[in-house]
Amino acid sequence: MSEIENLAATVCAVARPGAKPKEIVAAVREKHPEASRKDVVRAAFYALTDGTSDDPERHKNLHSFAISERASVGSPDDELGKAKKPQKAARSSKAPKAKA
Structure with a gap:
């Protein structure tokens, strides 16, 4: 079984009515500590498209x-989103100023 299939099976097992996304991610990470939030979301989509379950509530x-x-994958609290954005170069004091 591939990694995405393992994650999808775990996501299916922990997803329940009223579960908050953070709870689902935390429960999946207990069993798969190396999984990023992005991996968990991909596994959830995989589980939806795989079609192995006929349970409409699930x-x-x-x-x-x-x-x-x-929508929130890649946000600052995601592991992949923690990379700093490049900053603009500071203006040199010798650079000509724009005339008004």
């Missing part, structure tokens, strides 16, 4: 989680 929970977290 699909609803996975869909809700995946959609809500998709």
Whole structure:
């Protein structure tokens, strides 16, 4: 079984009605500590498209989680989003100033 399939199985197991996205990510990371939040979201989408479960409530929970977290992946609290953005070079004091 591939890594995404393992994560998808875990996401399916922990997704339940009323579970907050942070709870789902935390529960998945207990079993897969190396998984990033982005990996967990991808696994949730994989579980939705895999179609191994016919439980409509489970699909609803996975869909809700995946959609809500998709927008926040890459945000500053995500591991992949922690890289600093390049800053603009400081203006040199010798550079000519714009005339008004």
